[in-house]
Structure formats: C-alpha cells, structure tokens
C-alpha cells in the first residue's frame with residue numbers, strides 16, 4: 311500500500327536528517343534548546359560569525375581579483391597568443407618559463423586553500439558554538455509538545471514569530487514521525503496556505519506541492535479523518551493523474567469509509583483534558599479548589615523567634631493546606647538572583663533524572679548546576695532557607711540552579727523516592743517571572759503555583775512517619791513564553807530528628 315507506512319516514514323526521517331544537515335553547519339556537543347538563556351547567547355555567536363564571515367568574503371574577493379589578473383597575464387603571454395608560430399627567442403623562452411612558474415604557483419596557492427584559513431578553523435572549532443542537529447530536532451519536538459499541552463494551533467504558536475514554509479513543513483514532518491498526525495496535519499495545512507500565497511514567486515523550497523498534498527492526505531488518513539484524506543488525495547491526483555500509489559490510497563480510504571463509524575474532526579484540537587497535569591498547566595483549576603485556595607492566609611513570620619528574622623520577618627503565604635505548601639515572598643533580591651545566574655551560566659548542563667548521575671530524558675527539559683558555597687551569595691541564600699524552614703542544612707544537597715529551554719518542563723514526579731535519608735522537603739525559589747506557562751502544579755490536589763520572581767515555595771515530601779506523601783507529586787509545566795529560572799534546595803531527613811520529630815502514626 312502506498313509504498314507502505316514504514317517506507318514513507320523512512321523517507322521522511324531521511325529527509326528530516328537531510329534538512330537538518332543542510333541547516334546545521336557543525337556539531338559541537340553544546341546543547342541550546344534545553345536552556346532559553348543559552349538560546350539567547352546565540353545572538354553573540356551570530357555577531358561573531360557575521361564578522362568573521364564578512365572578513366572571509368573580503369579575503370575571497372581579493373583572492374578572486376588575484377586569480378583574474380593571473381588569467382589576464384596568461385592570456386597576454388606571447389606564446390599563448392600565437393600557438394601556430396611559437397617564438398624561439400631564448401629570452402622570451404626564459405620569460406615564459408619564469409612567468410609560467412610564478413603563475414602556476416600562484417594558482418596552486420590561491421585555489422588550493424582559502425586565503426582566510428582562520429575562518430575555516432573557526433567554523434570547525436569548539437570556540438564557535440553552533441546549534442547541533444539534535445538541537446534543531448529537539449527544538450521542533452518541544453514546540454509540538456507545547457502545542458499538545460496548551461492546545462495550540464500553528465497560528466497561535468506563531469503569533470509573535472511567523473515561520474516560513476520550510477520551517478513549518480519541517481515541524482509537520484517532525485510531528486508526523488512522532489505519530490502526532492493531527493498536529494502534523496495542521497503544520498502541513500499552515501505550510502499549504504503560505505505555499506499558495508507564494509507559489510507565483512518561484513521560491514526554492516525543500517519540498518514540492520505534490521509532496522505536501524501527499525503528507526496532508528496521509529496525516530488525515532492516519533488520524534482517521536477519511537473524507538479529509540480523500541479530499542487531499544483527490545487534489546494530488548489532479549496534479550499527478552498517473553500516480554498509482556495515490557489511486558490506491560483513494561480507493562482504500564473510500565472503502566474504509568463504509569466500515570468506520572467514527573469520523574474524528576481533524577480541524578479542531580480536542581480541548582478535553584487528557585490528564586490533570588496538562589489541564590492544571592492550562593490554568594483549568596476546578597472551582598472548588600480555587601475557592602479553597604482563596605481562604606488560605608498570609609502572615610509575617612520570624613521563624614519562631616529566629617533573631618535573624620526579628621528585624622526582617624518573612625512574608626509567608628499558605629498556598630495550600632493539605633499537603634501544606636508555603637510561599638515566602640521576597641526571599642531573595644534581584645541582585646542576588648543576578649549573581650546566582652551569572653555564577654551558573656557557564657556551568658549549566660542538561661538536567662538528568664534518576665538516581666546516581668542519572669540519565670538525560672525528555673521528561674525533564676532544562677539545564678542545571680549544583681552550586682558549591684564558593685560565593686557569599688550562595689552561603690546567604692542557604693542560610694535564609696535554614697532560617698525560613700527551621701531545618702538543618704547539614705545533610706541538604708547543594709543549591710541547584712535550573713534554567714528551562716524551548717518548551718522547557720519537568721513532567722510529574724516526586725522529589726523523594728524510597729531510599730534512606732530521603733529528601734524530606736523541597737525549597738523551590740523562583741528566580742524569574744514566566745510570561746506564559748511554567749507553573750509548578752500538584753495534580754493530585756489540583757494546585758497550580760505561578761512563578762513569581764524573588765519568591766519561594768516550600769513543602770514536605772514525606773509524612774512525619776517517613777513515608778512518601780503521595781499528594782506531593784508535582785511538575786514544572788512547559789514554558790510557553792519566557793525564560794524560567796529556579797533554584798532548588800532539597801533538604802534531607804538525617805539531622806532533622808529533633809527539629810521535625812518523626813511520628814509512628816500512619817497518618818502524619
């Protein structure tokens with residue numbers, strides 16, 4: 311059938327890697343898409359590349375000039391002027407030999423390697439940080455994931471930054487190979503609209519209209535929307551009447567229509583919640599929970615008479631009662647945040663999940679770093695966490711700074727597992743606001759906490775008896791717009807015995 315789905319998929323995968331190869335110059339092993347801050351630093355890389363590229367073109371122009379004058383000299387040589395009647399004058403012979411030799415050497419040198427060798431060296435060095443093929447591909451998948459979570463059509467997603475046909479087509483292909491046929495269809499449709507507007511301009515594209523129609527038909531077919539598939543296959547057949555594969559697909563779709571009872575609407579994204587995590591990320595908080603949230607209170611806290619807090623009490627807000635989630639406002643200043651970001655920037659690397667050194671996973675799209683107490687700001691922040699929570703930092707982990715990238719997120723997880731000396735509690739500092747998305751959500755209890763720069767949220771992951779509190783399952787929602795920075799302090803059980811006495815009760 312139609313070359314078979316697998317064949318079509320293989321062809322798409324090949325095309326994807328081809329497109330990525332064309333777009334991407336080199337792979338430096340440096341990852342961009344998982345940190346918005348790293349993406350923003352690409353502006354600097356672009357400026358550097360622009361300057362070097364300009365110098366390269368100037369040098370190449372000079373080189374061409376030299377080659378042209380060499381060609382002119384060759385033409386002028388009397389020997390070449392009259393090959394029928396070559397001269398026997400020894401001086402002319404010597405002159406010819408010498409000039410030819412010099413010219414030959416010049417040609418060799420000027421054609422063999424670029425006069426501006428520094429540029430080539432720069433292109434293939436680690437100095438210039440260029441996005442890798444994986445960056446382009448993962449960035450595309452992150453955009454599709456954003457569409458899924460926030461139910462976005464291509465027009466919604468591209469409101470700020472329109473995409474050209476090739477970019478949109480590439481996103482369609484990425485969605486298609488991930489079996490996300492509805493999103494693939496919408497990207498191909500978006501591509502078709504631009505294609506039709508620009509068809510007369512004869513622009514160079516990575517695909518043909520026939521290919522696009524085939525993908526539209528195929529995405530609709532796999533989604534189960536047979537009438538739409540038939541429509542696009544018909545369009546394709548009009549342009550390519552002898553295409554046997556299309557005739558076969560048309561026949562197949564028409565036959566299947568008799569047996570299928572459902573006809574899913576490919577044009578409308580289903581806004582019913584697929585899971586409560588995504589619904590919370592979209593701000594769909596239940597009436598009941600939002601009312602309960604409103605009854606919770608705010609107060610000034612001195613951490614039970616902590617001398618450091620008597621003069622500057624903390625602004626404490628109860629965000630949720632069970633499990634208790636407390637927000638501390640203005641726990642860290644903008645200046646301290648800038649310092650923490652500056653220390654972290656050069657040290658960031660892709661976040662991992664799991665025990666030990668962990669593994670890179672799409673569940674957690676961000677870059678992070680654990681900060682030693684080398685800087686006084688890190689020491690002060692750790693001290694403030696100790697003051698606010700009243701807990702010992704003796705066995706706590708180092709302060710972990712995180713920056714999220716394109717569609718950056720951390721899907722539902724528990725901070726604690728079932729090891730010894732578990733993470734008894736989490737102190738999560740928001741080091742930025744987030745324009746859209748990026749909330750911290752607790753799907754089991756229906757809580758969504760919006761990042762607010764300078765504030766922090768705190769909760770216990772364990773009951774007093776040491777068992778995991780299942781209600782603390784949480785997630786960092788995908789960032790739709792903004793550059794989200796957080797800092798985590800994970801506080802462990804050991805050392806808290808006399809501060810938070812354990813309980814034998816099953817319920818505490």
Ligand SMILES: O=C(O)CCC(=O)C(=O)O
Nearest residue numbers: 720749750785786796798
């Ligand atoms: O960024 C967030 O909102 C949550 C981060 C988180 O849960 C974590 O890093 O463990």
Ligand SMILES: [Fe+2]
Nearest residue numbers: 723724725784
């Ligand atoms: Fe977490």
